[in-house]
Amino acid sequence: MTLAFLRPRGSDGGAFRRMALAAASLTAVALPAAKGALADDLLGQLIEASKRIPATEEGRERCSPIEGLQNRLNMPFTLGGHRIFTDGTAGYDRDAVGAYLGDGPKGEPPPLFVQALLDAGAARRVTMTWVERTTLPTGVVPHLQDTGVPNKPGDDRPAFVTRQATLVGDAYLVTAGDKALFEANTNRYVLSAWPPAIGDQATDATGQPTGPPPSPPPGLWSTARVCVTEEPDRVLEYGDVEVRENGVKYVSAAILFHPARLPAWASDYRVALTTRNVFVPDDVRFVTFRDDGDGWRPTPFPEPFFMRRKTHIVDAE
Amino acid sequence: MAAWLLVGSLRACAVAALSLALAGCGRSQEAKVLAALKAKFPDQRQCYGISQDDVGIHVSLPFGGTLFYPATGPTAPTRHLFVFYAAPAADPVPELVGMLIEKGVLRKEQVQASIDVETTGLGPQTTSKAGWFTHGTWQHHALTTFPVDIYVTARHDPRFLYDVHTSLQNLAYSPGTFPSRTFPNPLPPDGTHFVIPTVTPYALSVVTSACAAETPTDVEDVKTVHNWIGQSAVEATVTFSEDVAPWMATPAFSRAAPAPRQAAIGAPRKATILFSQGDDGTLTYREERQP
Numbered sequence: 144m145t146l147a148f149l150r151p152r153g154s155d156g157g158a159f160r161r162m163a164l165a166a167a168s169l170t171a172v173a174l175p176a177a178k179g180a181l182a183d184d185l186l187g188q189l190i191e192a193s194k195r196i197p198a199t200e201e202g203r204e205r206c207s208p209i210e211g212l213q214n215r216l217n218m219p220f221t222l223g224g225h226r227i228f229t230d231g232t233a234g235y236d237r238d239a240v241g242a243y244l245g246d247g248p249k250g251e252p253p254p255l256f257v258q259a260l261l262d263a264g265a266a267r268r269v270t271m272t273w274v275e276r277t278t279l280p281t282g283v284v285p286h287l288q289d290t291g292v293p294n295k296p297g298d299d300r301p302a303f304v305t306r307q308a309t310l311v312g313d314a315y316l317v318t319a320g321d322k323a324l325f326e327a328n329t330n331r332y333v334l335s336a337w338p339p340a341i342g343d344q345a346t347d348a349t350g351q352p353t354g355p356p357p358s359p360p361p362g363l364w365s366t367a368r369v370c371v372t373e374e375p376d377r378v379l380e381y382g383d384v385e386v387r388e389n390g391v392k393y394v395s396a397a398i399l400f401h402p403a404r405l406p407a408w409a410s411d412y413r414v415a416l417t418t419r420n421v422f423v424p425d426d427v428r429f430v431t432f433r434d435d436g437d438g439w440r441p442t443p444f445p446e447p448f449f450m451r452r453k454t455h456i457v458d459a460e
Numbered sequence: 461m462a463a464w465l466l467v468g469s470l471r472a473c474a475v476a477a478l479s480l481a482l483a484g485c486g487r488s489q490e491a492k493v494l495a496a497l498k499a500k501f502p503d504q505r506q507c508y509g510i511s512q513d514d515v516g517i518h519v520s521l522p523f524g525g526t527l528f529y530p531a532t533g534p535t536a537p538t539r540h541l542f543v544f545y546a547a548p549a550a551d552p553v554p555e556l557v558g559m560l561i562e563k564g565v566l567r568k569e570q571v572q573a574s575i576d577v578e579t580t581g582l583g584p585q586t587t588s589k590a591g592w593f594t595h596g597t598w599q600h601h602a603l604t605t606f607p608v609d610i611y612v613t614a615r616h617d618p619r620f621l622y623d624v625h626t627s628l629q630n631l632a633y634s635p636g637t638f639p640s641r642t643f644p645n646p647l648p649p650d651g652t653h654f655v656i657p658t659v660t661p662y663a664l665s666v667v668t669s670a671c672a673a674e675t676p677t678d679v680e681d682v683k684t685v686h687n688w689i690g691q692s693a694v695e696a697t698v699t700f701s702e703d704v705a706p707w708m709a710t711p712a713f714s715r716a717a718p719a720p721r722q723a724a725i726g727a728p729r730k731a732t733i734l735f736s737q738g739d740d741g742t743l744t745y746r747e748e749r750q751p
Contacts (some may be wrong), residue, residue: 168495304707379538379662395664397626399538410643412654420657423642425537427662448629453616456540 186378186457189396192432192439193375201443203400203428206370207419211254212245221233228276228335234269235314237338240324240362241267242317243333249311256417257315263408265321268313273334278305313321316363321406325371331365371421373400379427380456382449392434393447394444400426490679492698493696497676498695500745503723506702506715507621508725514554515667517546517636519573519608527573531640531659533698534610540663542622546749548573549607556716557611563707565619571638574605598654600647607653613667619705622665634664656692668716672704672726678730685734686731694735694743715730721751 195204229235229433244257244266253261256278314334317325335357345353381396402422409412409422429445487495497504523525529535544566545557559565579599613620625634632675639658639678648654678699685695704726707713714725723729732749 206473247739382542397540408646412645412648412652415643415650415657416652416654420642423659425531425659427537427627429626445628447626450624456615459538 165284167278173230173322173328182455183383186273187395188439189378189381189394189430189432190375192441193398193400193430196430198372198442199391203373203375204370205370205373205421205423205426209254209256210417211256212367214307226273229271229314234267235271235334235360237360238325238362239336239360240319240322242322242327243331243363243365244317244325246312246334247313248315249313253313253315253384253413254417255413259408259411259413260317260321262409263410264318265406266315266317267397269316270311271291271314273312274306275308275310277307278303297459316458317366319362322364324371324404324406325364325366326368326370327364328368329364329365331367333359333363336360369418369421371405372403372425373423373428376401377459378423378457380450382452382454393431393446393448394434394439395431396449397427397429400428402426429434479722484605484690485719485726489696491741493571493679493682493698493735494676494732496743496745497733498738499700501549504700505618505621505671505675506674506700507723508708508713509669509719510556510667510716511718514556514716515545515668515751516686517543517634518551518637519546519548520576521575524655524694525575525577526639528576528656528658529571529573529608529638531642531644532741533571535571535640536735537659537661539659539661539663540615540667541610541638542615542620542665544611544613544620544667546608548608549609551624551705553609553611554716555712559707559710559712561611561623561639563706565707566613569610570607571610572605573608575603577601577603578654597651600652602652618673619671620668621666621671625664625666626720627660627662631660631662631664635666637664668709670705670708670713672702672708674700674702676728677701677728684737692737694737694745695732695749696735697730697732698729699728703728 182419187323193203198204204434222254233260237296244260245254249252249270252258261268321379336359347353376399379397384392384394386392401424405424407454429447431446432439433442434440519527531537534541544560545553547553549570557566561568577600579601580597623634625631631637637660638662642657642659647656676698679696680696681697683695684692686692692734709726717725732751734746734749735743736746737743
């Protein structure tokens with residue numbers, strides 16, 4: 144007696160029996176107790192595999208934007224600006240290292256987050272002079288000419304007019320030690336620095352300095368987000384190793400992660416006020432691993448359903 | 461090992477079916493029924509739902525206030541609690557909980573819950589062209605602490621059925637998350653609206669039912685039935701014996717599990733079960749006929 148409705152369409156009984164045999168072997172492999180050597184070996188392998196989770200926001204990193212840091216130049220200095228740079232200020236030159244949090248006019252209080260870092264000594268305030276230098280042909284500069292006619296040969300007016308304006312303000316730099324906690328944002332403004340003072344620079348006939356143009360210090364990146372990478376510590380709970388239809392072994396686990404570095408200012412309420420919950424000292428993540436025959440690898444999609452079955456809970460020593 | 465033995469017997473059955481064209485394979489229909497039940501439900505249980513008054517977490521503040529728990533001990537973020545009942549220590553425990561404590565089924569863990577509230581008020585008034593409005597003010601108060609008793613079961617106790625909540629899925633909607641403050645610092649100065657960062661245990665299992673292991677003891681009335689399009693199946697009446705714990709056969713448990721039921725708790729259960737029959741005569745569980 145055959146039950147045709149149980150069979151896949153277009154398959155004979157033999158094929159169906161082979162499928163049934165394959166299904167019969169799809170049983171979960173029960174591991175010995177958590178104290179066993181095999182289990183210890185597995186847990187060590189899972190921790191090693193967890194270190195291969197990419198250190199990105201989709202992986203083992205927590206990121207948050209920082210409220211109060213506008214993604215723009217705060218100094219009111221951009222109208223018609225051609226070359227805005229700092230004039231070799233002490234503390235902000237080509238050798239400056241850190242993360243550029245932002246800047247503002249002198250005396251303006253910084254955002255809460257920046258103030259918390261300043262109080263903790265994790266950021267420093269650099270008072271410096273912004274320089275905006277504009278060089279234009281005399282004919283297009285208003286108020287400096289009699290007519291709108293460009294220079295003619297024999298005219299004693301200069302061919303170019305250079306205007307220079309300066310403004311004093313503060314920039315806020317994260318110190319080199321905490322720089323790695325801040326995500327580099329290449330689209331965000333970093334003030335350029337020109338090492339020699341302006342008066343010391345050689346200029347050409349147009350009044351422009353002949354040296355290399357000012358550029359941002361290479362050791363400095365601008366940031367508007369704080370990111371914390373986490374390192375796996377130990378397995379708290381794991382399910383049975385199961386062999387699925389594709390012949391691949393899977394196992395899921397709840398793994399304790401710690402931040403690679405937890406700064407002292409993480410507990411400042413102003414940091415929590417301006418960021419999301421990024422600094423979690425004990426963070427438990429669910430990770431699913433697969434073994435294609437060459438060791439355990441983390442999969443990008445955690446499957447927490449193993450918690451519905453009987454799991455193995457590992458006690459701390 | 462059991463799986464390979466099963467495969468071996470399947471092969472033997474297939475050979476027998478081919479050679480003899482019989483569906484027997486040398487085993488009685490009753491034995492095949494038992495084998496099919498064992499394959500489908502290796503750990504069959506009958507569970508009795510317990511009233512929500514007698515299980516679960518009964519600690520909360522009115523108006524959505526938040527209670528904070530210590531970040532160490534039972535409510536540490538690295539813990540997975542198997543909770544039967546939790547309530548303030550000052551509250552009397554239900555009858556069932558008291559009985560289970562006496563029997564040693566539950567273990568009591570006590571934690572100190574703290575009431576931190578954020579009060580809002582009307583601040584200075586400001587007028588503008590759009591009208592008048594007020595600046596809100598916020599004040600944080602750490603009012604008091606009080607002990608909370610958490611009655612936990614053994615981990616994965618087969619006597620109980622749990623609702624599992626994980627931080628990845630549904631812990632936020634669980635009856636209690638036991639949040640603890642991530643950084644036990646003083647609260648911010650008044651006037652600051654501030655969401656206190658918290659961390660919770662990564663998983664929580666809450667008892668919903670008490671269970672008894674079910675064992676099929678008697679198979680009778682095995683017969684082949686046909687449906688209206690002529691497909692055949694095997695129907696059997698199976699009697700299950702229930703291995704109830706002594707405390708489940710008490711009036712206190714009967715009161716705590718008040719759902720209407722056909723028979724007394726622990727009485728043998730008789731069920732009519734439908735199996736499909738393979739080419740080699742083996743049976744596969746299909747469904748349980750409703751009485």
